[in-house]
Every structure is written in structure tokens, then in C-alpha cells.
Amino acid sequence: MTTTHTPRPSTLLVPEARPAAEPAPASVPLARALGAGLRDAMAADPKVVLLGEDVGRLGGVFRVTDGLQEEFGEARVIDSPLSESGIVGAAIGLAMRGYRPVCEIQFDGFVYPAFDQIVTQLSRLHQRSAGHLRMAVTIRIPYGGGIHAVEHHSESPEAYFAHTPGLRLLTPSTSADAYLLLRQAIACDDPVIFFEPKRRYWERGPLTAPEDPPPPMERARVARPGTDVTLIAYGPTVRTCLDAASAAAADGRSVEVVDLRSLAPLDWPTLADSVRRTGRAVVVHEAVVTAGLGAEIAARLTEECFYHLEAPVGRVGGYHAPYPAARLEQEYLPDLDRVLDAVDRAFRY
Amino acid sequence: MALSPEVLAEMYRRMLRIRLFEESAQALKTEGVIPGSIHLSIGQEAEIVGACMAVERRDYMLGNHRSHGHPIGKGAALAPLMAELLGRRTGVNQGKGGSMHLADFSVGSLGESSIVGSGIPVAAGAALAAQLRGEDRVCLCFFGDGASNEGMFHEGLNLAAIWHLPVIYLCENNGYGATTSAREVVAVTDIADRAAGYGIPGEIVDGQDVVAVHEVVTRAVERARRGEGPTLVEAKTYRYDNHAFGLHIENYRTTEEREQWLRRDPIPLLRDRLVADGVLSDDAAKTVEDEARAEVAAAVDFARTSPFPEPAEAFDHLFTVPLPARTAG
Ligand SMILES: Cc1ncc(C[n+]2csc(CCOP(=O)(O)OP(=O)(O)O)c2C)c(N)n1
Ligand SMILES: [Mg+2]
Numbered sequence A: 001m002t003t004t005h006t007p008r009p010s011t012l013l014v015p016e017a018r019p020a021a022e023p024a025p026a027s028v029p030l031a032r033a034l035g036a037g038l039r040d041a042m043a044a045d046p047k048v049v050l051l052g053e054d055v056g057r058l059g060g061v062f063r064v065t066d067g068l069q070e071e072f073g074e075a076r077v078i079d080s081p082l083s084e085s086g087i088v089g090a091a092i093g094l095a096m097r098g099y100r101p102v103c104e105i106q107f108d109g110f111v112y113p114a115f116d117q118i119v120t121q122l123s124r125l126h127q128r129s130a131g132h133l134r135m136a137v138t139i140r141i142p143y144g145g146g147i148h149a150v151e152h153h154s155e156s157p158e159a160y161f162a163h164t165p166g167l168r169l170l171t172p173s174t175s176a177d178a179y180l181l182l183r184q185a186i187a188c189d190d191p192v193i194f195f196e197p198k199r200r201y202w203e204r205g206p207l208t209a210p211e212d213p214p215p216p217m218e219r220a221r222v223a224r225p226g227t228d229v230t231l232i233a234y235g236p237t238v239r240t241c242l243d244a245a246s247a248a249a250a251d252g253r254s255v256e257v258v259d260l261r262s263l264a265p266l267d268w269p270t271l272a273d274s275v276r277r278t279g280r281a282v283v284v285h286e287a288v289v290t291a292g293l294g295a296e297i298a299a300r301l302t303e304e305c306f307y308h309l310e311a312p313v314g315r316v317g318g319y320h321a322p323y324p325a326a327r328l329e330q331e332y333l334p335d336l337d338r339v340l341d342a343v344d345r346a347f348r349y
Numbered sequence B: 001m002a003l004s005p006e007v008l009a010e011m012y013r014r015m016l017r018i019r020l021f022e023e024s025a026q027a028l029k030t031e032g033v034i035p036g037s038i039h040l041s042i043g044q045e046a047e048i049v050g051a052c053m054a055v056e057r058r059d060y061m062l063g064n065h066r067s068h069g070h071p072i073g074k075g076a077a078l079a080p081l082m083a084e085l086l087g088r089r090t091g092v093n094q095g096k097g098g099s100m101h102l103a104d105f106s107v108g109s110l111g112e113s114s115i116v117g118s119g120i121p122v123a124a125g126a127a128l129a130a131q132l133r134g135e136d137r138v139c140l141c142f143f144g145d146g147a148s149n150e151g152m153f154h155e156g157l158n159l160a161a162i163w164h165l166p167v168i169y170l171c172e173n174n175g176y177g178a179t180t181s182a183r184e185v186v187a188v189t190d191i192a193d194r195a196a197g198y199g200i201p202g203e204i205v206d207g208q209d210v211v212a213v214h215e216v217v218t219r220a221v222e223r224a225r226r227g228e229g230p231t232l233v234e235a236k237t238y239r240y241d242n243h244a245f246g247l248h249i250e251n252y253r254t255t256e257e258r259e260q261w262l263r264r265d266p267i268p269l270l271r272d273r274l275v276a277d278g279v280l281s282d283d284a285a286k287t288v289e290d291e292a293r294a295e296v297a298a299a300v301d302f303a304r305t306s307p308f309p310e311p312a313e314a315f316d317h318l319f320t321v322p323l324p325a326r327t328a329g
Helices: A030-044 A068-072 A082-097 A108-122 A158-162 A175-187 A237-250 A268-276 A292-306 A327-332 A336-346 B005-031 B045-050 B071-072 B078-085 B119-130 B149-161 B189-200 B208-227 B255-262 B266-276 B282-305 B311-315
Strands: A048-052 A076-079 A102-104 A140-145 A168-170 A192-197 A222-224 A230-234 A255-259 A262-264 A282-288 A314-318 B060-062 B140-143 B166-175 B202-206 B230-237
Touching: A030 A048, A030 A076, A030 A102, A030 A175, A030 A192, A030 B311, A048 A082, A068 A076, A068 A292, A068 B189, A082 A102, A082 A108, A082 A168, A102 A175, A108 A140, A108 B140, A140 A175, A158 A168, A158 A192, A158 A262, A158 A282, A158 A292, A158 B189, A222 A237, A222 A268, A222 B202, A230 A237, A230 A268, A230 A336, A237 A255, A237 A314, A237 A336, A255 A268, A282 A292, A282 A336, A292 A314, A292 B266, B005 B045, B005 B078, B005 B266, B005 B282, B045 B071, B045 B208, B045 B230, B045 B266, B060 B119, B060 B149, B078 B202, B078 B282, B119 B140, B119 B282, B140 B189, B149 B166, B149 B189, B166 B189, B166 B208, B189 B202, B189 B230, B202 B208, B208 B230, B230 B266, B266 B282
Parallel strands: A048 A076, A048 A102, A102 A140, A140 A192, A168 A192, A230 A255, A230 A282, A282 A314, B060 B140, B140 B166, B166 B230, B202 B230
Antiparallel strands: A168 A262, A222 A255
16 A cells, blocks of 8 residues: 655654744634644645534634634635534544645534544554555644633543544644644644643733754643642643742742643653652543543553652542533633642641 | 414514514523524524424424524423523423533423434434324425435435435525535535425425425425325525524625525514505504513513533433442542
């Protein structure tokens, strides 16, 4: 079996993954940064095509793809039918012939109709073809709660995919990472599920990261250095943890915040290094705690850093109930108080 | 067979209830008392009521995200539906479903889901249960033109066809799935043509004409009750508002198209016809309108004054036997 793929250099680092065009504005909303990432990726590589429901004329329900169909035409920004399984299936076929499709799943809960294609085909075709096929597919999913929506519009399904070998999972928490990670995801020859923290879409930040060259996509980021305890967060909970760290500082506690950025693979060296320094860790995510990423992280840190730990690794996350109707979501989402309580618990040992 | 004046008046009453319920929902959403997004059925009342009144209360029904109207069409009380929209404990799902997840079992509704197309195979299952138990029940399944592109449509219709299940698949073709035109993403002009792929009848009907819909669906129901299997009915209709409340995007439809459909607003269409045919006097029509308005106002009052569920109720009904609570830390 052969493909039309041109071999690429390492995809872990995309030096050209810097905003092209005009000088970057001082700060942009995260959603705009994603749009800029898509735009520049499309301009840089004619094989990049977008597929999804209402991504073209509307520009996506969150307007992330706004203006792209006008700029690149209907053949590259494709308004698909309601057909999630079809969208991902078609993306797999496109990737087999050398394209780099970027699919948009309108909301987190709508990925379930496509679950079969992702788990049974997308994740394993590279291996099943003994390396001949490259699944350079990016699946963008706005995820998480906090926007007053109902279930299926507020979910955090990342653990289902983290459990599946062959998939990479990314999630930015800042505008700079939204741009950079999306460019890296699209340039990557492996399938990437790209989780976008929808309640942070409107938060602003600089479009470019300070590091030069930019860090590889599987590297976690120390978002705030500290010495007493490590809060491990990703996507929407990074902001929550940074706020918690500021609040804890007022009580004389030095809290380190690590932003995972990549959920698969996980950056164990960065995590272990942090936890060996602080001796305490709490994982914070919106997803249900039971069998969530926090469980994996806690188990692995316990295995690797056992003699450095002053307390069991704590977990803060969603309750074991379906994401509740909007009225209750503030109770459900991990907030400052729940994070600070967990930090307190870590000091009780 | 001509419909009796009582049935025609009841059709008018239920269509008005839906229109007024939706207008109130819109106002309450604007006011900020309804959480989540809502999808209104304004413009589609005739196909809803025409279909719902062709089945009995005992018959099953499945809806979708645009489903406030479906239980109302089947005769549901308005207050518990409105309370559910407001997330109150007195709602049909005790405030846990909200708009898009209403399930009013009192009228045979088996529920709705915001996952587009997900009800289609479920309808086959409910009909299979009726068949296996030898019960005289059919299942009326509503879905949109957009849903007919999901894989579940194929699987559900095929199952219903091979097992000759008593299902009426009612495709509410309002021309668009969100902002995407059916003309661009449905491979056939008429979704009813897809019935041929399953060897079942496909019928097209004017969705603005409640009597026409009733007639076509009645035929499909009779067929289903005789054990001859499912029918796919495509009602051509239009939604007058945005896809979802607050999605103020109209660049995908022309004003002319909307105006053309507004000229065939199913409610004045029926009223004029009933008055012209002498079924309802002007005064009698006015009385129906006043009554419907009062019912909706009472439902809004009930909803507003009902309590919210306690946060801990989010764990209720997760399992049939409560498990020890496992908190999230
Ligand atoms: C599986 C799934 N994909 C996408 C959506 C988002 N969405 C909700 S309604 C809708 C359009 C549905 O169109 P149609 O079936 O024609 O019903 P209509 O809204 O026109 O009544 C879309 C795209 C969803 N809720 N579920
Ligand atoms: Mg539609």
C-alpha cells in the first residue's frame, strides 16, 4: 500500500508556527487565535481542508471559522450534512490520500455518533497499515461547561479518547497556545483530538508565546511556579487554578500550576519534576472524577514519586452524575473553593 | 373522511397553544429565566398537530431538540412543560432535562434528545415492544431534514422496515439544518424518496395544512395498525425564527423566501378556512384564542412560582437503587 504523502521532518516542532500576516495585536480572544491558526495553516498548506456542520457560511456556531470560506472557497471549507460519523469517516479517506483535514464537531456531546470511526479506524490505521497510512486528521471539539447550556453541550469526554492508543489529545488554555497547538496539531501526521475550552473562548491573551523556538506540543507548561503544592490542570480549569494560586499566596502558600496542554501523551517528566519539588499534587478537571485523567495522573505520580510525596495526590472534578441542567452547573464545576479545599487537604498529612 | 367541527376546532386550539407557548418561551428566554438554548416550532404548528391528532394518546411519540410543540400537539398539560423549561422541580423531568430533553409520559411521549437523529432507532425499538406484546400502539417519530443525513436514520428505518414495525417517521423538512440548506446537503430533492431504499411508502405533504397532514398521517397509522409496517412522511414546512434563540444569523435564507412562507402561516390559514367553512364563527374563534392565551399565562405563572430542585437532586435517579455517593473531591 502506498500513499501520496510527502515525508515531513519532525512534526513535533513547527518553527513556522508563528502568526504570518500583519503584526499580531497585543491580545486576542482564544477563539480568534484558533481562527488565526486555521487561517495560517490553510495558507501555508493547500492540503489543509476544513469540514463540519455550519463551518462555512455561518463560520461555526462559535465563529471560530469565520471568514475562512470566503477566503479559501467552498472546496476547502466544507459545510457538511449533519453526519458526525460521515465527517470523521470522510476525513480518514482524505487523509489516506494526503490531505490534512480539520473536522469541527459542533459540541462535545455530538462526538459520540463519530466515536466508532475515531476509535475503530482513525486511531489505529497507521499501525494497522504497518506505517503506510498517515492519519493527519485534526478533530476540533469545543468542550466543557460554563456557558449555561444543557447536557451534550457541556461535557468533557476526553477520558474516552485518552484511553484509546493511537490518538493525541491537545487542549490549550491561552490564546498563544490556541494558535500554536492548533498549528502543531494540523502539521502533525498523527490523529489529534483538539479540545477547545469553550467557556474560555472570549478570554484574551497575546497571540504569540514568549518562547523561541516554541515548545513541542506534548510539553506541559509551568503556568505559575511555586514550591509547596502542584495544581495540575488543563483547558478551562487552568484559569481556575491560577486564581486559586493567587488566593493561596495571600495565605502564605506557594502554589505551582502546571498546564498539561497535551493530555495524550502526558508529559511525565515535567509533572514528576514539579511534584518532586513540591511534594504535593492536586489534579483539577471538569470531567467526572471516576476513571478520569486525574485517576491516571494520580496513579502514575504515586508510582514515580512515591518517596517525594507528603500526601496522596488529590483530585477535584465533576461529580458522578450527568452534566446538570444549567441552573446547577456552578455547583458542578470545580471552583476556587473546591480547589482550595483540596489544597488544604494536601497539607493535613 | 371529513373531520368533525370539534376535531377541527381542537386542531386550531392546539396549534394556538403551541404558538403562544413558544412566544412566551421566547419572552422568558429574553428575560433570562430559561437556562440553555431553546429551539422554537413557530411556523411548524400544522404539521405537528396534524400528525399528533392522527394518533391516540396511548401511542408512543419521540421528539428532538425542537420539541416543545410535540407534547402539546398530543394534548399535554402546558404547566409542567413550561416549568421544565425554567428548570423547576415541578417540570415533567423535575427540572433535570430542560428544553431539548422533555419527556411527558402522560401523553405517550418517550422523550427527546439533543443528539440529532438519536430518536430514530429508538422509535423502532418502542414499536418493536408494541409488536412483541401484541399491543395496539404505534410510534410517531419526529425528526428534521438534517437528521435524515445521520447514520441513525438509515439504521432505524431499515430495522423498522424489515420487522414491519408500526412506526410513522415524520420528517419535518423546514429546509434547513441550523444554517445549512437541505438543498445543498440532502442528495435528493424530496426526503420521502429515501423511503424507496427501505421498501416502504414515502409520502410528501404540505406541512402548513393541518388537515392534509392529518389525512396522510392517518393513512400511515392505519397501515401501521394493520401490521404493514412503517411509513416515511415528509412534511414541507418552515421555521419562522432563528434556528436557536439568540443565533441571530440570517445570511443563509432570503427575506423573499421567509415572506413567501409567512404568507402561508398555518394559524391564520386554518382560522380563515374554519370561519369560511362555517366551522367556527368569528366569536367562537376568538374564544378559543382567549382560552389558549389564558392557559399559557397560567402555565407561565405556575413555572415562575415553582421551586428549583436542590443541587443534591442531581444524583437522584442515576441508578434504580441509590449507590453510596462518591463525591468529586
Ligand atoms: C449529533 C448532533 N449533531 C449536531 C447537533 C447540533 N444541531 C442541533 S440542531 C441542528 C440542526 C438540526 O436540523 P434538522 O434535523 O433539520 O432539525 P431542525 O432544527 O431544522 O428542526 C444541529 C446541527 C446536535 N444537536 N446533535
Ligand atoms: Mg431542518
